[in-house]
Amino acid sequence: MTTEQQKTKQLYVILIFFFIVTLQGLEANIRLPKLISDGMILQRNTNVAIWGYSDTNTLISITFLNSTKTVTTGDKGIWIANFNTPNDPGPYQISITSKDEQIIIKDILLGDVYLCSGQSNMELPMRRVAPLYQDEIQNANYPNIRYFEVPKEYEFSAPRDTLSGGQWLKLDENSIDEIAAVSYFFSKEIHQDQNVPVGIINSSLGGSPIESWLSLDDLAPYPLAFEEAKNYQNQEFRDSIIQSDQNRIQNWYADLNQKDLGIKQNWKLGNIDSTQWNTINIPDYWSNTSLGNKNGVVWFHKRFKLDNNHKGQKATLNLGRIVDADSVFVNGRFIGNTTYQYPPRIYTIPEDVLESTNTIIIKVINERGQGGFVDDKQYNLQFADGNEVDLVGAWRYKLGAELHPLRPQTFIRWKASGLYNAMIHPLIRYRFSGVLWYQGESNVDNADEYDTLIKTLIAKWREDWNDDNLPFFVVQLANYLQSNDEPTESDWAVMREAQQSVLDLDHTAIAVTIDIGEWNDIHPLNKKDVGHRLALAAKNIVYKEDVIYQSPRIDSVIVEKDQIQVHFNTFGSNLVIQGEHPRGFAIAGKDRKFYWAKAELVKDCVILKSPKVIHPQFIRYAWADNPDTANIFNEEGLPAAPFRNDSD
Known part of the structure; x- marks a missing residue:
């Protein structure tokens, strides 16, 4: 071997050595989840986790709140340190160091963090409701409200540990267009009422059924959804559906053009x-x-x-x-x-x-x-x-x-368990004050089992966050579709009844919205009242304020010969009629054929009669897709909840 060849060989050895050292250094780098980043809001007055990733057995020091904790990266490459957070909002910094690296996370606030989840009405951004709220958009400047949108992804093979993207945004004129409207109005009211920073993590996807937000194990009692989730674990199966859809849609449009x-x-x-x-x-x-x-x-x-x-x-x-x-x-x-x-x-x-x-x-x-x-x-x-x-x-x-009708695309991202794995499971180390849930439109066709599905979801998420009392605030579906001249059956009413069943569980609330929808739009613009009604629930359940947050609900039904007395629980308020007489009530005899009732309000009781029902037994109130005649409210402007007593 010549001298020149020996020098070249030595150079190669040196380069390879430095390449290996560099790779080892890269592998040892501290990696943080997207949630743990500049501008984040952490839950105050609790024990929070700061976590990340590095090589196994790497020593990591985390300094936060005048305390330094040193932890060792575990076998799965994860390190976690816990800190007790005070009430003082900050701002703060976190220093995370290893032997060769330091990361500083800046502009951290302590406040109250809420998880917002569901389908399109929970993700609908402020730019979509701009016709109603130009002043809000033009004057938005709330730097102590921070918003994090979870990437819209799915996963079927196993629950993910991390998110692929996302960042904390301060709420201002530059960000408000893309911030979800319900989240905005809720967080603004809580921020101003409690004088506390508010963090929103929005994990929502338009069109998603509730089954997509449940884990595989929790779908076991629902054979169709469970089988669907199992099938979509197969990558080849998913790819074949995607390719088939693409070919069919491309061919249809090529033929059309x-x-x-x-x-x-x-x-x-x-x-x-x-x-x-x-x-x-x-x-x-x-x-x-x-x-x-x-x-x-x-x-x-x-x-x-x-x-x-x-x-x-x-x-x-x-x-x-x-x-x-x-x-x-x-x-x-x-x-x-x-x-x-x-x-x-x-x-x-x-x-x-x-x-x-x-x-x-x-x-x-x-x-x-x-x-x-x-x-x-x-x-x-x-x-x-x-x-x-x-x-x-x-x-x-x-x-x-x-042309012939184009068969709908298969939306794989809506399939059972996919969103739980990719959009909920990566969040479970983060602490929340409560959950806001606005979903159900995509489950109207199987509304009869929604009551068990939503209770399963609440139980699972409370288990994930190790908090049996984690508050859940559910938006009941708004009025929608054409109204009916006569009493009729309604899948939307069945869904609202199923949603209301969450009140069987502690630390839950329902925001009734049957008065603020739009008959011709499944995405009604009025999101301010939705946010306000959710905020009322939080003020009582989270902040222990003595406020009226519950809509009037029918408490008892008494049949007296040719009439029915309907007694309401007003939860400390009083009933108000928007109009001359109560409307939206239908009664039936044992034949269960319903007719509109003449109604009279006496304090918190409504007396119902109909010449077409001699011996009434059953009543329904606001029982329709679009119960636009229902006009019972409380003094705070909250509409009475839909009701029936003929569900057996």
Whole structure:
């Protein structure tokens, strides 16, 4: 071997040595969970865990609250140190050191931390409810309210120990758009009422059923959900479903685009003669019109004029809600699109687009079911000076292409146990003052077993956090869908009854919301009252304040010949009627055929009669998908809870 070769070999040995040392150093690095990071709020007046990861047998020193604790990383690479937190909010720092490294976590506050979980109404951000709360959004500046959104992921193989992402955000004008509205209004009220920092960890996912938030073991009594969770542990099974869905959806859209006359003839430009197109009144569902129920793509066209003062001005185009997906063009220019039915269509038209005579083209794709423009929403063009152009009324339309219904995508992230493993289990070392739960829309079809499911969830989560008294505050589903002229059966009412069953457990509360929903929107905008009603429950259960937080509930039913006396528990308040007479009550005899009752309020008792029910036995109150006639409240403005006594 030459001298040059020997030098090269020695160099390689040195490089390999340093590479190995570097790798060892990297492996020994302190790694922290995303929750343990700058700006976090830890629960005050309790014992909290500070934890992280490193190589086995690594000595880690944690300095916090004038105390230093040294721990050794365990076999699984986890180290944990516990500290008793005081009431003083801080701010504080935490120093975490090993032999070769130090990490400083800054701007830590001590306060009250709440876990918010559920489906879309719990994750709905402030930007989605902006039409009601512009002042809140513009004036948001609460640096002692911090918000952490858990990444929306699923896992079926086993519970995860860590989150893949997330950060603590201070609540201000830069962050408020993305902060969940219920979380915002709840935390703001608690922060101002208690003068304490408030931390929110939001772990929610739109469309998720309760089964996805339960562990595999807790699903054992529910064979269908348990089998589903087991099946989705198989990666090949999941991949095959994903691939099959992708192929089917891509083929459907490829077929649609190939057949769409609107694409072939470039209707989006708007320079078309639509006089031969059919006429439709917007808003309405297509099934109520000459168009009929179509799956595929339909194009809509409207012209309107503007004066010189508004020509070229920036404007907001409100197109209510559209089922399913839309793309919007103004004067041939693409303005925006929405790919699914639920968000409000609020589009910005830039300057220099609008002219004296204008054309709007809306391309609507309906994949399945009933397509259309949802009624009782805004359809107009708004200018900064307050002027509006009304877009309700006659539009022209033409069918671009009609296809067979597209079978829905399989949403794997909604499957049983997946969200518990990925979005709840990584949180169980963090301490909370309570849990806010807003979920149930996706379980209306199996509402008859929801009472046991939600009690199972509460028991499991209390076990996970080793706190039998962990408060749970549940939002009862709001009024939704068309109201009925006559008493009828209702799956939504059954769900509300199941949700109310959590009151069988200690340290729970229900926020009744049957008065603040929207018949045509499963995501009602009024989240301020939801947050307020949850905050009332927290003030009593967590903070021991003497406040009325419970809605009136029917306490007893007494049958007397041809009438029924319904006695309410008002929990220290009094009943109030919004109107001349109590409404929303139906009674039935032994045939269980219900008729609306004439009602009279006497103090905290309602007396019910009906000429159609000679010998009444059963009553229902606010028993409907949308009980919009129910008008019993307490003096604090909380609506009486739905009720029936014929469930046996």
